[in-house]
Amino acid sequence: MDNLLATPLEKAEIDELLSLFPDFKGTVPEEARFWKKSDLELYIASNGQLKPKENEAAKSKSCPLLSRARQRLAELKIGEASSEYVSWTRHRQRTLEQLPGLERPCTPVQTAAQAPAVPKVPVVVSAKGWCGSSWDMDFWKALGHNMWWTCRSRSPAFEHDRKAADRVDVEASPAEYIEYARLLHSMDPDCLEDNALAFPRIVMDGWCPFISTEGGALLAKHWRELTPAGVKDMSPKWIKIFTTVFTMDFMDFFARFYKLALGAPGSISRLHRSNNGAHVWHRQIQGRRLFFLFPPQDTANLAEEEGAAVDHLEGYAASVSSVDIFYPSGKRHAAFAKASAQSVVLHPGESLIIPNGWWHYAVHLEPSVTLHHPFWGIQNRSHFSEELREAFIASKMPPELREVAARNISQIHERIMEDDDDDSDYDV
Secondary structure (H helix, E strand, O other): OOOOOOOOOOHHHHHHHHHHOOOOOOOOOHHHHHOOHHHHHHHHHOOOOOOHHHOHHHOOOOOHHHHHHHHHHHHOOOOOOOHHHHHHHHHOOOOOOOOOOOOOOOEEOEEEOOOOOOOOOOEEEEOOOOOOOOOOHHHHHHHOOOOOEEEEOOEOEOOOOOOHHHOOEEEEOHHHHHHHHHHHHHHOOOOOHHHOOOOOOOEEEEEOHHHOHHHHHHHHHHHHHHOOOOOOOOHHHHHHHHHHHOOOOHHHHHHHHOEEEEEOOOOEEEEEEOHHHOEEEEEEEEOOEEEEEEOHHHHHHOOEEEOOOOOOOOOEOOEEEOOOOOOOOOOOOHHHHHOOOEEEEEOOOEEEEEOOOOEEEEEEOOOEEEEEEEEOOOOOHHHHHHHHHOOOOHHHOOHHHHHHHHHHHHHHHHHHHHOOOOOOOOOO
16 A cells, blocks of 8 residues: 555545445545545445455556546446356356356266257367467467457347346457456456456457457458367358458458457356347357357247347347346246256367357456357348348438348349358368
8 A cells, every 4th residue: 555655645636536335335435635546436336344454465556458447337327236246256166167047057068079060058178289370369469559449338239138237339350359358457356246347348359359450361361270270151152142242352251250358357248049030159268168058949038028139239139138147036047947058168279169049158267259140051041131220220221221221132142042062171
């Protein structure tokens, strides 16, 4: 802690911090004038719970994104952390890969040398020396210095999210998010419930650096090598048809299907299903990430909620579950106990392939980077035209263009449904 020889904070500086946290109920100690400004911010944000002398590890640490996240909470008059995150902080003290609310224990996701051509159950595939293994936080910090993205307290976004704590959004650059993730790892690695409000969790998910010039060149060079062994992905072939019909640049559109999740410890991806019947693979580049998965036949046990598209660059979920998987409500979600879950902690170099229709929840256990990509093949091709329709915002198109787009996509759908060539070595 700063000693009394330090330059004291001005009253205006203290008042400025107090104005950012109107729900603060305590009093500012006299000695707080001699704290670092970041210490006082932490004290006020925690409603007087964390003084520098009580939390030596965090006494003088802050970063721009953490400060903006706290300020955003204050602007929205949020006085408590999201229930989803609080539930995780409590589960964090138990066996991570189990869900006590289920009648049957979680089973581990199976592993294989390569993914099956037609995925039916989740599988983990390991690879050494793949081209993206060096695309860690430091890599993206250097490449993405001029990029900005929206970080959210709950991801993916859902049309019917109403609670303020679930709708916190803060703009950040990759460098800022990486600094934030590492700071939280040093200050609150165990995700303590008492720290939930002082160290708010947001995630940089759905980030698409490949739509930039630098990222696009990277993807153009390596996209074929990114696919986990065994995966049959016919999406590039069908996207090529789409971009040709609509006179679009193939790589510009194709790049939207490769996204990154940068996460701090405790950053969560809610329980949801991938949109438009997609399979999806997740390749872990850095850190560890815990996944829970539920089969399609458990949908009735998961209190499914459906919503329309949300106009966010980072994406949205059309099908989510309202169940708290760690502490399910005995009244509202009694059926959850009957569900069958699989779990896995994904390590760097491992890929998780999730078939269409499967539910998935994920939480970052430490600062981590995951590359994820939805894909379609013969099995789920009937849904792909719905994905293509989302390339257009119908409400912003004149009627005549809407008709042309709808007609063209219908024709593309017919071509896809007639395509029996599942050879993934086609030329795009």
